[in-house]
Amino acid sequence: MYIAPEKTRTPSGGQGASRRELIVGAALVGGSLLVGCSPADIMGAGAPKTDFGAFGPFIKIDADGAVTVMNKHQEMGQGNHAGLSAIVAEEMDADWSTVKVQHAAANAKVYANSLMGVQGTGGSTAIANSWMQLRTAGATARAMFVQAAADAWKVPAAEVTVKDGVVSHASGKSAQFGDLLADAAKVTPPKSVKLKDPKDFTLIGTERVRRKDSLAKATGQARYTQDVYLPDMLTAVVAHAPRFGGKVKSFDDTAARKVPGVVDVFAIATGVAVVANGVYAARKGREALKVEWDDAKAESRSSAEMLADYHRIARGELTPSDDKWAPFTTKGDATGQFDGTDVLHATYDFPYLAHATMEPMNCVAQVDGSKCKLTYGAQGHSLDQMAAAMVVVNLPGAIEIETLFAGGSFGRRSSWDSDYVVEAVQIAKHVGRFRPVKLVWTREDDMTAGHYRPMAHHAVAVKVGKDGYPAAWRHRVVVQSFAKASPMMASMMVKNNVDSTTVEGTAGSPYLAATPVVDAQVFTPHSPVTTLWWRSVGATHTAPVMEHTIDQLAARAKIDPVEYRRELYRRAGEAGARHLAVLNLAVEKAGWGTLEDGWTRGVAVHESFGSVVANVCEAKVIDGEPRVRKVTVAVDCGIAIAPNQIAAQMEGGTCYGLSAALFGQVTLDKGRPQQTNFDTYRVLRQNEAPQVETWIVPSAHPPSGVGEPGTPVIMASLPNALFAATGKPVSSFPLVKA
Amino acid sequence: MSIELEINGVKRQVAAEADTPLLWVLRDELHMTGTKYGCGVAQCGACTVHLDGQPVRSCQTPVGSVGAGKITTIEGLGGTHPLQASWVKHDVPQCGYCQSGQIMSAAALLAATPKPTDADIDAAMSGNLCRCGAYQRIRAAIKDASGELAVTAKA
Numbered sequence: 001m002y003i004a005p006e007k008t009r010t011p012s013g014g015q016g017a018s019r020r021e022l023i024v025g026a027a028l029v030g031g032s033l034l035v036g037c038s039p040a041d042i043m044g045a046g047a048p049k050t051d052f053g054a055f056g057p058f059i060k061i062d063a064d065g066a067v068t069v070m071n072k073h074q075e076m077g078q079g080n081h082a083g084l085s086a087i088v089a090e091e092m093d094a095d096w097s098t099v100k101v102q103h104a105a106a107n108a109k110v111y112a113n114s115l116m117g118v119q120g121t122g123g124s125t126a127i128a129n130s131w132m133q134l135r136t137a138g139a140t141a142r143a144m145f146v147q148a149a150a151d152a153w154k155v156p157a158a159e160v161t162v163k164d165g166v167v168s169h170a171s172g173k174s175a176q177f178g179d180l181l182a183d184a185a186k187v188t189p190p191k192s193v194k195l196k197d198p199k200d201f202t203l204i205g206t207e208r209v210r211r212k213d214s215l216a217k218a219t220g221q222a223r224y225t226q227d228v229y230l231p232d233m234l235t236a237v238v239a240h241a242p243r244f245g246g247k248v249k250s251f252d253d254t255a256a257r258k259v260p261g262v263v264d265v266f267a268i269a270t271g272v273a274v275v276a277n278g279v280y281a282a283r284k285g286r287e288a289l290k291v292e293w294d295d296a297k298a299e300s301r302s303s304a305e306m307l308a309d310y311h312r313i314a315r316g317e318l319t320p321s322d323d324k325w326a327p328f329t330t331k332g333d334a335t336g337q338f339d340g341t342d343v344l345h346a347t348y349d350f351p352y353l354a355h356a357t358m359e360p361m362n363c364v365a366q367v368d369g370s371k372c373k374l375t376y377g378a379q380g381h382s383l384d385q386m387a388a389a390m391v392v393v394n395l396p397g398a399i400e401i402e403t404l405f406a407g408g409s410f411g412r413r414s415s416w417d418s419d420y421v422v423e424a425v426q427i428a429k430h431v432g433r434f435r436p437v438k439l440v441w442t443r444e445d446d447m448t449a450g451h452y453r454p455m456a457h458h459a460v461a462v463k464v465g466k467d468g469y470p471a472a473w474r475h476r477v478v479v480q481s482f483a484k485a486s487p488m489m490a491s492m493m494v495k496n497n498v499d500s501t502t503v504e505g506t507a508g509s510p511y512l513a514a515t516p517v518v519d520a521q522v523f524t525p526h527s528p529v530t531t532l533w534w535r536s537v538g539a540t541h542t543a544p545v546m547e548h549t550i551d552q553l554a555a556r557a558k559i560d561p562v563e564y565r566r567e568l569y570r571r572a573g574e575a576g577a578r579h580l581a582v583l584n585l586a587v588e589k590a591g592w593g594t595l596e597d598g599w600t601r602g603v604a605v606h607e608s609f610g611s612v613v614a615n616v617c618e619a620k621v622i623d624g625e626p627r628v629r630k631v632t633v634a635v636d637c638g639i640a641i642a643p644n645q646i647a648a649q650m651e652g653g654t655c656y657g658l659s660a661a662l663f664g665q666v667t668l669d670k671g672r673p674q675q676t677n678f679d680t681y682r683v684l685r686q687n688e689a690p691q692v693e694t695w696i697v698p699s700a701h702p703p704s705g706v707g708e709p710g711t712p713v714i715m716a717s718l719p720n721a722l723f724a725a726t727g728k729p730v731s732s733f734p735l736v737k738a
Numbered sequence: 739m740s741i742e743l744e745i746n747g748v749k750r751q752v753a754a755e756a757d758t759p760l761l762w763v764l765r766d767e768l769h770m771t772g773t774k775y776g777c778g779v780a781q782c783g784a785c786t787v788h789l790d791g792q793p794v795r796s797c798q799t800p801v802g803s804v805g806a807g808k809i810t811t812i813e814g815l816g817g818t819h820p821l822q823a824s825w826v827k828h829d830v831p832q833c834g835y836c837q838s839g840q841i842m843s844a845a846a847l848l849a850a851t852p853k854p855t856d857a858d859i860d861a862a863m864s865g866n867l868c869r870c871g872a873y874q875r876i877r878a879a880i881k882d883a884s885g886e887l888a889v890t891a892k893a
Contacts (some may be wrong), residue, residue: 077833077870080745215833218825220812221774226836227771235766279775358776358784358835358869407774407835408869443777527858553775563887644829648875652832655871678781678867687860689873 022605039117043110043382046395054185054189055144057110058137059088065178067094067734070104072111072130073121074379076095076406076413077213077652079645080126084134086209086641087127091138091196094177095165096203101212106381106401118382120534122414124609124705127641131702139193141184148183149175198639198700209642213405224407225362225376226440232369233364234263236427237282237445239272239291243298243671244450245528248272248291255288265289267704268426270419275431279440299671301529303455306527306668307349310457310478313523322526323484326497328507329475332517337472338461344556346460346549349732350541351665353453353534354681359407360446361420364438365428370394372425373434377406380414387418388588410656415451416482416489419530434614447681448673452666453534454480454502456541460549463517468557469567469605472517477503479541481524483533498522501533505542505608505712510579511550514571529668535656539608539712544661545732547604547716552729562603564585579605581697582614582634589695590616590632599629602721604713610704615654615713617690619721624734626722628658628690631714636697638704646706647694653710659684661715662736682738740799745770746814756802761785763801764811772812772838776867783866786839787811793846795865810840821845824883832870840866844880853884 037045055061060068070084085101085306088094104111108118115129116122142162149156149167152175161168168174177184203209216222241247251272253265261281265274272291276282301309312318358718364375365388372392378384378401385396392399406413424439431437441449456479465471479502493499500507502520512518534540554564569576583605592601598620605614615633619626633650640646663682666675675681719730741751745768752767759778764770764787773796776784777815783867786794788810815822821841824830831837840863847862856860859877868876 077831079832098889157796211831213834214829214831215817215822217831217837218822218841219815219817220838222834223771224767224774226775229769229771241769278762280755280762280766356869358782359774360866404835408833410869443779443782648829648832648872651874652871656869659869659871677779678777679779683867683869684871684873685865685867686863686873686876688864689871691874725849 001123026240029712040108040112042396043118043385044107044397047107047109047397048106050640050658052110055141056137057104058134059141061177061181063178063181065176065181066098066100067092067165067177068100068102071101072104072113072119073126074377074403074406074409074413075103075213075270076377076379076409076537077646078126079642082209082211083127083642084130085212086203087131087134088138090201090203091135092142096208098165099212102405106378106385106403108382108397111381114630120380120382120414122411123377124611124707124709126705127703128705135195136193140189140540141196143190143193144184144187145177145180147187148180152183174582203628205639205643207644210644217588222405224359224405225364226407227397228364228375228404228434228438230364233438234275234277234431235279235282236273236275236424236437237279237286237442238268238270238423238439239274239286239289240270240445240449241298241302243295244530245298247294248295249294250292252290255290256285259285259288266430266432268430270423273427273430275427275437282440283442296648297528299668301668302670303668307455307457309525310455313478313525314459314476314513320525323524324497325521327519327521328498329512329518329520331449331515332601334474334517334519335516337463337544338474340463341551342464344462344464344549344553344727347731348458348541348548350456351667351733352455352529353540353660353664354447354666354675355408355410355412355451355534356447356678356681356683357406357408357410357412360441360443361449362438362440363421364436365424365622366434367392367425367428368432368434371434372401372428373402374421374424374675375402376404376407376421377413377422377511378403379406379409380418383414383416384418384421387422388425391422391429396483401455402625410535411453411537415532416486419449419451430681443678444676447666448675450530451532452529453540454482454531458541460545460547462549462608463551464553464556468559469571470511470515470553473512473520474514475506475520477506477522479522479524480527480529480531482522484509484526485530491642499524501538503542504538505606506546506640508607509546510576511546511568511570513573513575514568521700535653536708536711539606540660540715543604544713544716544719546671547606548719548723548730551720551723555723555727562592563737565605578612578636579614580649582636585612585634585695585697586616586632589693592616598725600721600724602717602724603660603721604720606709606713606716608712611635611706611709613650613709613713615717617714617717619718621725624661626718627688628714628718631690631692631717632695633692633710634697635694635706635709636699637709638699638701640696640699641703642669643696646696649706650694650710651692653708654714655661655684655689657711657714658690661718661733663734665734665738743792743804744806745809746811752801754801757800759797760787760799760801760804760809762798764796770813774834774835774838776778776839782836784836784839784845786842786866788842788846791846791849793836793843804870812842815841815845819845820883821848821879826878827882828875828879830872830875830879836866836868840868842875847880848884854880865884
């Protein structure tokens with residue numbers, strides 16, 4: 001039996017643990033010859049020796065006293081530049097208005113994610129894993145300034161105070177950080193420091209914690225991978241196989257080489273690279289290229305055929321030999337429980353989803369022999385270092401990474417196979433001489449390159465007790481596993497044949513905790529179509545399944561869906577306590593009950609990554625399409641560091657989830673993706689975006705993430721609002737059929 | 739071929755084929771990186787610039803078609819446009835990649851319609867995608883800046 005770790009309220013949450021395991025796995029496999037080393041030691045092997053200065057690897061202080069916080073994570077929009085630097089500023093009592101933040105170098109030895117073991121951003125862990133680390137760093141730096149002042153003024157350190165970057169003593173003496181910098185840098189850092197009592201925070205939790213990058217991003221000055229122009233730089237595009245699993249059989253580059261600006265054409269592992277002066281010439285060169293593809297091992301089915309197979313698997317009519325059913329939650333004896341008339345049956349279909357970041361994937365690489373530098377929006381630093389190291393034959397830590405802003409990720413920039421990074425390194429290796437090469441994926445490359453949120457099918461049967469509540473719950477999930485796509489990941493992420501990312505959110509659900517008999521199993525068929533985590537990962541399908549099933553059960557029992565949930569959370573005990581709190585807050589702030597003019601309300605609650613989110617949405621079908629006008633969100637994410645940015649993540653996460661629920665789908669025709677750009681992959685636009693209002697549950701618990709947990713809840717509350725209007729349950733996504 | 743362009747009030751000579759999209763001339767020839775590539779087919783708005791004051795998608799504007807038209811890019815707003823202050827005040831950006839295009843579309847909207855209604859904003863801004871979903875802050879920032887613009891106009 002698999003028990004999801006969410007309920008233990010570890011800062012990592014369920015998925016954080018999965019990613020941690022994944023990357024530890026990568027490290028262990030990569031460093032299998034280095035028995036006894038930590039993952040960070042292995043991934044950091046070969047890293048240049050760096051003098052980080054007196055205040056350590058996270059804090060730099062200029063001569064004028066301005067504090068710069070080094071962000072070991074990727075700022076891809078989620079606001080961690082603000083949250084992480086605020087943690088340092090709080091404990092340091094620095095002047096927040098002058099605090100700066102920048103991306104740190106790749107170096108697993110000092111910048112490992114403490115919940116992963118190596119450097120990387122994901123699982124909504126940036127704040128959670130940095131919380132104690134950056135508080136300690138800030139408090140240590142503060143203590144050094146206090147000691148320097150005490151020594152200079154010949155007063156007891158205990159009498160020295162710090163506020164907004166000014167160090168003072170009751171005698172009237174005061175100094176800026178800059179004035180004391182030289183002396184403070186000579187103070188031996190204390191071995192242990194006293195951290196603030198959270199009730200004494202003056203910055204954390206206030207509206208003052210705002211983004212540090214808004215001006216740069218409002219003026220076009222923020223630097224993304226696409227914006228890198230280095231002397232003598234070349235631009236590369238790649239002709240990729242039209243089908244997943246396809247390979248180059250042969251190619252004719254005669255015409256391509258005649259295109260003005262094209263410098264070279266050559267095969268790499270994933271296709272044919274065209275290297276040119278600039279994007280336009282490279283693309284023209286690719287258009288002139290003739291490639292014959294070998295589709296012998298490629299996916300040739302349509303997504304509709306694949307989904308039909310998933311249905312047959314769930315019904316027990318088909319059992320592909322590449323997997324077997326794996327129980328993930330089992331309680332009581334389910335035999336014969338689901339044959340009667342007192343059983344609710346519900347099935348759900350979910351399509352492949354592209355991340356569709358605004359900035360398509362890209363990477364600037366320079367290679368000379370085994371020397372390699374990468375400049376890009378790095379998210380999975382250590383994994384990418386290892387993948388690049390394998391191409392150039394070097395130690396992972398020796399791969400230099402300069403991290404830039406990412407124009408969105410939603411999981412995409414941290415891929416388990418470092419796909420676009422490896423392409424860039426292979427091309428730069430061929431070019432050689434450390435000449436910079438910018439690999440540019442077009443929107444079409446990006447959208448057809450897979451690494452999708454996996455397609456999924458759920459079949460649920462719930463035996464209803466005389467009181468109207470679940471007496472027995474049978475759950476079958478059929479979904480691709482990206483962990484099982486790689487033997488390395490499978491060895492670490494898959495336990496008892498269960499990839500936790502395929503079932504998280506059903507596993508660990510308070511509804512299953514409240515149900516006496518449970519038989520929940522997952523089957524993961526294989527396909528060459530690559531899949532990946534996609535903002536909130538397993539919750540993208542488990543949240544709508546669990547929450548929409550609950551609304552159908554409530555309707556069957558003729559009990560209000562809010563009351564129905566409250567009762568189940570009470571029955572679930574501790575497993576439902578935080579759910580009950582966010583539900584009550586959301587309903588209190590949103591209101592509940594009948595609306596005018598055919599608008600209906602829907603509610604949903606879901607826990608992911610250690611945070612619990614509820615929302616109430618107001619929806620109506622207008623001109624044949626569901627519209628959502630308002631969403632009221634309640635979130636419990638532990639101590640709220642940056643309330644304004646928590647709200648921003650609830651707003652954005654809601655839009656991201658709503659976009660997928662309404663429109664998102666990649667379909668395959670004979671193995672080929674049918675959606676290639678925003679004209680066919682429809683996403684939410686300004687005129688379709690709801691007003692989102694965010695309420696934060698006060699908490700004294702350590703902070704958990706907010707980047708992902710807002711996303712899956714709207715995917716459930718919207719179907720519930722539509723069900724309230726029509727009485728017809730939703731069984732497939734997207735809701736708007738193309 | 740050599741083409742003369744007027745960009746942000748400055749005449750620039752570029753060497754480019756006439757069918758090259760203005761986007762790639764701005765970026766790859768002039769290294770003016772504020773204008774972003776998002777889709778290449780005028781579906782996302784990240785590449786929005788002004789041509790004689792009108793918002794256009796530079797990815798679908800052949801450089802040879804620009805002629806004597808005056809081009810304004812995000813760099814041409816100078817960081818002092820009321821929308822840019824409003825964008826900061828509301829912390830609109832998340833990843834930020836679409837924001838140059840959002841602001842250029844919004845600037846054209848306010849120039850034509852100083853006090854836009856929600857319907858005006860829908861009509862002018864629905865061609866600009868934001869995958870981070872900053873839509874409600876974009877709307878709020880436009881409305882806020884429209885007040886500021888009105889004040890500036892009076893002064």
